[in-house]
Amino acid sequence: MKKEFTITVYTENQVGLLNRIAIIFSRRKISIDSLNSSPSEIEGIHRFTIVMNETLEVVVKICRQIEKQVEVLKVYYNTEEEIVWQELALYKVSTDEIAEKATVERLLREYGARVVAIRKDYTVFETTGHREETDRLIKVLEPFGLIEFVRSARVAIIKTSKGFHEKLKEFEKTEPGEELVENEFLNKRDDVFTM
Amino acid sequence: MYTVELTEQETEKKKEQAIQNVTGSVALLDGLVQEQVKTVFGYPGGAIMPIYDALYDFNDKLEHILVRHEQGAIHAAQGYARTSGKTGVVFATSGPGATNLVTGLADAMIDSTPVVCITGQVFAHLLGTDAFQETDVINITMPVTKWSYQVTDANEIPAVMAKAFFIASTGRPGPVVIDITKNAQLQKFDYAGYTKCQHVRSYRPKPIVRKEYVEAAAKLINEAKKPMVIFGQGVLLGRAEKEFKRFIEKGGLPAAWTILGMSAIPTDHPLAMGMLGMHGNYGPNVLTNECDVLIAVGMRFDDRVTGRLDKYAKQAKIIHLDIDPAEIDKNVKTEVAVWGDCKETLPMLTALLETKCYPQWLQKFKNYLQDEIDAVITEELNPSTPEMTMGEVINILNELTGGEAIMVTDVGQHQMVTCRYAKYNKPNSNITSGGLGTMGFALPAAIGAKFGAQDRTVIAIAGDGGIQMTIQELGTVMQSKINVKIVILNNRFLGMVRQWQQLFNDKRYSFVNIESPDYVQVAKGYYIEGNSVSDRAELRDALKKMLDHNASYLLEVMVGKENNVFPMVPQGCSVSEVRLK
Numbered sequence: 218m219k220k221e222f223t224i225t226v227y228t229e230n231q232v233g234l235l236n237r238i239a240i241i242f243s244r245r246k247i248s249i250d251s252l253n254s255s256p257s258e259i260e261g262i263h264r265f266t267i268v269m270n271e272t273l274e275v276v277v278k279i280c281r282q283i284e285k286q287v288e289v290l291k292v293y294y295n296t297e298e299e300i301v302w303q304e305l306a307l308y309k310v311s312t313d314e315i316a317e318k319a320t321v322e323r324l325l326r327e328y329g330a331r332v333v334a335i336r337k338d339y340t341v342f343e344t345t346g347h348r349e350e351t352d353r354l355i356k357v358l359e360p361f362g363l364i365e366f367v368r369s370a371r372v373a374i375i376k377t378s379k380g381f382h383e384k385l386k387e388f389e390k391t392e393p394g395e396e397l398v399e400n401e402f403l404n405k406r407d408d409v410f411t412m
Numbered sequence: 413m414y415t416v417e418l419t420e421q422e423t424e425k426k427k428e429q430a431i432q433n434v435t436g437s438v439a440l441l442d443g444l445v446q447e448q449v450k451t452v453f454g455y456p457g458g459a460i461m462p463i464y465d466a467l468y469d470f471n472d473k474l475e476h477i478l479v480r481h482e483q484g485a486i487h488a489a490q491g492y493a494r495t496s497g498k499t500g501v502v503f504a505t506s507g508p509g510a511t512n513l514v515t516g517l518a519d520a521m522i523d524s525t526p527v528v529c530i531t532g533q534v535f536a537h538l539l540g541t542d543a544f545q546e547t548d549v550i551n552i553t554m555p556v557t558k559w560s561y562q563v564t565d566a567n568e569i570p571a572v573m574a575k576a577f578f579i580a581s582t583g584r585p586g587p588v589v590i591d592i593t594k595n596a597q598l599q600k601f602d603y604a605g606y607t608k609c610q611h612v613r614s615y616r617p618k619p620i621v622r623k624e625y626v627e628a629a630a631k632l633i634n635e636a637k638k639p640m641v642i643f644g645q646g647v648l649l650g651r652a653e654k655e656f657k658r659f660i661e662k663g664g665l666p667a668a669w670t671i672l673g674m675s676a677i678p679t680d681h682p683l684a685m686g687m688l689g690m691h692g693n694y695g696p697n698v699l700t701n702e703c704d705v706l707i708a709v710g711m712r713f714d715d716r717v718t719g720r721l722d723k724y725a726k727q728a729k730i731i732h733l734d735i736d737p738a739e740i741d742k743n744v745k746t747e748v749a750v751w752g753d754c755k756e757t758l759p760m761l762t763a764l765l766e767t768k769c770y771p772q773w774l775q776k777f778k779n780y781l782q783d784e785i786d787a788v789i790t791e792e793l794n795p796s797t798p799e800m801t802m803g804e805v806i807n808i809l810n811e812l813t814g815g816e817a818i819m820v821t822d823v824g825q826h827q828m829v830t831c832r833y834a835k836y837n838k839p840n841s842n843i844t845s846g847g848l849g850t851m852g853f854a855l856p857a858a859i860g861a862k863f864g865a866q867d868r869t870v871i872a873i874a875g876d877g878g879i880q881m882t883i884q885e886l887g888t889v890m891q892s893k894i895n896v897k898i899v900i901l902n903n904r905f906l907g908m909v910r911q912w913q914q915l916f917n918d919k920r921y922s923f924v925n926i927e928s929p930d931y932v933q934v935a936k937g938y939y940i941e942g943n944s945v946s947d948r949a950e951l952r953d954a955l956k957k958m959l960d961h962n963a964s965y966l967l968e969v970m971v972g973k974e975n976n977v978f979p980m981v982p983q984g985c986s987v988s989e990v991r992l993k
């Protein structure tokens with residue numbers, strides 16, 4: 218059964234790595250629903266957040282292929298319940314239309330939107346939240362002539378994660394200690410494959 | 413960025429070393445020398461000229477073999493790596509020089525061969541301008557390299573070279589491309605000497621072996637009634653031939669090989685059950701679907717080995733020993749996975765095994781072998797037809813070389829026949845393009861194989877199709893004076909494709925009849941001695957003459973036009989549906 222998974226990839230900050238990761242998906246004709254590239258909690262360590270819709274089995278295989286890349290430190294995959302996530306959306310509408318036909322205050326309050334720019338000819342709203350929330354505001358604004366809409370990639374925090382600081386120390390050792398679980402998929406494989 | 417860790421002592425030593433002001437090119441070549449590279453296969457051009465210029469002064473330390481096409485260079489480097497166990501090194505220029513490497517990179521990637529390719533690149537300030545002979549080499553080769561890096565500053569060269577060799581040769585080996593812009597090759601910088609790379613923090617080639625999985629595997633094997641081992645190149649790459657032999661001998665375990673695992677144990681070992689897969693032996697294929705515990709060592713369940721996956725060893729509990737975690741459960745789900753280097757995991761496993769033997773179970777393999785001998789092998793090795801077979805050529809070679817030679821095959825029927833019938837006493841003797849099936853591999857790979865194992869006889873076995881793909885490398889043979897024996901098994905067809913057209917397309921022979929030049933004349937043109945035989949009566953003497961000749965030699969053998977390779981597991985069929993005819 219296909220399901221939405223959020224993949225978190227900790228990597229070295231290396232030119233071209235994004236491409237190495239992207240071709241793992243494209244080679245298998247698997248689409249990436251959203252991809253975000255950002256710094257992480259550790260300076261110099263990069264963090265990709267990738268959203269995909271696939272079966273668990275495929276997700277695990279993809280994760281292993283990503284983790285196999287030389288500059289990738291660690292890959293985690295999580296279901297929706299295991300993460301806190303947000304997306305940000307921007308909406309541009311005609312200022313005249315909005316001023317005439319809608320009560321801006323109501324929009325702002327009801328949809329948790331903020332105004333980020335007001336010009337004579339256009340106004341830009343912003344919302345942050347889950348997909349449904351950002352989608353809902355599109356519907357509301359459409360009648361007023363939505364000029365532009367854009368939504369950012371997902372960013373996600375793993376609820377149970379203790380961050381990457383300790384892990385990185387282990388990776389830096391030439392001979393890691395026994396406690397370093399290098400490929401968690403192998404450890405979890407029993408739960409993974411009895412599904 | 414580069415976590416080359418130095419001990420205090422090393423750091424001190426380095427400080428003492430005089431810092432030299434050298435070009436990037438000199439630092440690169442010094443790196444090769446420090447990595448104990450002796451032989452480089454390459455072809456010069458504009459964007460790599462500074463390196464070639466520096467090479468002029470490294471003549472006493474590095475031997476450069478000028479090939480006739482960059483594909484030849486990388487296949488030679490692959491052959492070198494496979495027979496020597498060391499990393500093969502290639503030089504090529506930018507643009508077409510680099511793109512000519514792509515087939516070889518793909519081949520090395522899928523067959524896990526350690527190769528470091530140095531490609532020249534246009535000046536850094538010209539990157540992205542469609543400059544003369546500029547191609548985006550890093551991105552073109554990304555899917556077929558284990559790692560790649562573009563150097564634009566000479567200061568990076570020592571650490572990048574060290575990292576390249578470390579990554580290419582450790583863990584599951586593979587090809588690495590280092591693309592160096594011309595300015596970096598020319599740039600002078602303060603070179604503090606070369607330090608080998610021991611550790612890259614984001615790369616863990618050797619995992620910590622988990623004992624509980626080894627124990628679980630041992631338990632399954634000890635409880636088995638009909639265990640069977642299948643092994644691949646991992647045993648050779650891990651240099652674990654002895655460990656592997658002890659493992660199967662203690663457990664009394666029958667063992668069959670993939671095409672790349674071949675020669676890891678002597679082919680006449682009492683527990684050697686032959687080759688797996690599409691044209692493998694009858695017994696190991698059928699019994700894969702009858703064994704109760706299947707132990708896979710250093711292999712990746714390629715579709716040519718497994719046939720139809722949903723009917724593959726469903727009755728068996730599967731144990732998989734592999735160094736690459738991405739291979740575990742990729743194609744076949746396993747009961748127990750032992751992630752690690754088999755050099756380390758096999759002895760741990762052997763220690764927990766009970767000493768056993770399974771005479772009845774082994775008898776089954778023998779019975780199937782007898783069926784195969786009766787239906788296929790006798791006729792192939794001692795044919796009753798006037799036409800010669802490929803098998804009888806290999807059979808005589810076995811006798812003449814006593815199983816001591818290295819055979820380097822191309823791709824097609826002759827490859828399958830060679831791998832089915834060749835006898836090997838020593839490891840790293842069977843060199844072939846397994847995963848990619850690259851026609852044109854044999855001749856250049858044989859050249860490299862000989863450089864990697866100078867004291868051994870190297871025989872290239874090619875078809876009349878494949879030899880014509882890289883026949884220009886006869887020029888490399890000529891110029892380097894390397895002693896390789898070249899056997900062309902000429903069936904006047906692209907035989908393997910013809911076989912499929914016969915069996916599956918109602919003999920609609922679509923563009924498979926291929927004409928050949930006069931190979932003996934071609935060889936002669938390159939000052940290489942040659943001969944052609946079409947009469948069985950002359951075959952043995954001709955082969956003997958070839959082997960006894962004290963230089964390279966080309967022998968064409970005219971074989972039956974429409975012979976087929978059997979047994980065969982047709983594509984999409986289960987391994988137990990293997991056909992004997």
Ligand SMILES: Cc1ncc(C[n+]2csc(CCOP(=O)(O)OP(=O)(O)O)c2C)c(N)n1
Pocket residue numbers: 822823824825826827849850851852874875876877878879901903905906907908909
């Ligand atoms: C570069 C390349 N092109 C095409 C093929 C497809 N192919 C596989 S085997 C084969 C026929 C090989 O013919 P030949 O070299 O005469 O060997 P034979 O099978 O007759 O022994 C072909 C065309 C291939 N493997 N590699």
